[in-house]
Amino acid sequence: MLIRLLGTGNAAQIPVFGCDCRVCARARVDERYRRRPSSAEIVTSMGRYLLDAGRTDLAQWLDPSVLRGVILTHYHMDHVEGLFHLRWGPLAPIPVYGPPDETGADDLFTHPGCFDFSHQLTPYEPTVISQELTVTPIPLKHSRLCFGYVLEGRRESVAYLSDCDGVGPRSLDTLQRAKPKAVIVDCTYPPGMGRNHFSLDRALEFAATLAAPRVYLTHIGHGLEQHLIDHPLPLEGPVSVASDGMTLSVE
């Protein structure tokens, strides 16, 4: 299976509206530097799944005939905004897997359209989504009820941990036991900054405790991106900054 990151920006995205910093100015000219809101696609031979749906242009390239489900980390708008349009499709119910959030986002639960939000997941309980994909919800510290996921293929797994400002002991233990080949983790802010999301120093410290072969930083804010221009990550290390369009393969 493939995990394709479609949006690696934070809620403000890059470029930030009205911001003329060098990072935002660069992204306004060169598409490759844009960071769209949190969205990813999990591609299996039996269909595709959205992993968060913050991008609002999903309908333009998503093939509804192969969309088998949506997996949500939480119901902040920058992770679900794309569903507000998609829901009006004349489609059979599409299961949405996510945390047992009572309110959802705006009127999604009262007007679900083609989405079935009843598939609430239980922390730490592996859930078989298809023969090729098992997900294990990992509660994360955030300003709202939020799950990370261990995404397990037939032989390998990847951890997707956004949005995150730390984890409790059981989440840490579950992640360490899963031995993911790669960890994709929230890193919104420059060192020492912000809350509810990891800053670079805290993300790196956390990632080290998981000892994963590869770590990809996501949910990148423009402040962090500015910092990284002046203080790039060591090329030979296990940590990279993710980018929109990046694709990981998971056997």
Add this chain to the structure above:
Amino acid sequence: MLIRLLGTGNAAQIPVFGCDCRVCARARVDERYRRRPSSAEIVTSMGRYLLDAGRTDLAQWLDPSVLRGVILTHYHMDHVEGLFHLRWGPLAPIPVYGPPDETGADDLFTHPGCFDFSHQLTPYEPTVISQELTVTPIPLKHSRLCFGYVLEGRRESVAYLSDCDGVGPRSLDTLQRAKPKAVIVDCTYPPGMGRNHFSLDRALEFAATLAAPRVYLTHIGHGLEQHLIDHPLPLEGPVSVASDGMTLSVE
């Protein structure tokens, strides 16, 4: 001043996700037939105003240095969704004029960012937005507290009435007295269909009571668009179907 319609579709937009009707198939190939969610821009010599903000790509072409304010008809997601990204701009507070809605949309009121939502308007009370633009809120019948507007330039006015399933006597009287040169009115459904929005028969009947020289139908659903292919409006009549990008001038 100019009123540029940027989105003349309903919440489902055209094309509807996953719909293969001839209207949606056509719009998927030919951009000119797309109908995006409710958004318009009012262009004056002293700056620009958004009139609803349902489009989520506003940041890509909106110049923040000339954005003077936002005028909202109501807080349904397809009319405000674009604000969720724009709000994080590092800008001086941008006034948002709209109905006295207590909840707004999702977390817009608790995290307003650069928007100032305190500019609640009073029904029927003309409000001077700038030397070139006075707006008069017209309560409309809809599933949520919703204002239409008489948009008054120096010598002429236009009425913008979306979303709408009728008006009460005082709204009708105010609209008739305003003598707008054009009325832009909700027409979501084919004749005899739907609720909370005008169907074609009801929109035409209502428009006739206003006796405006020009009537433009907006908030068009794909079902109405299919109907109009087989039953086009008379070319010589006062009523036209609006389209994305259409621009009206108001002296």
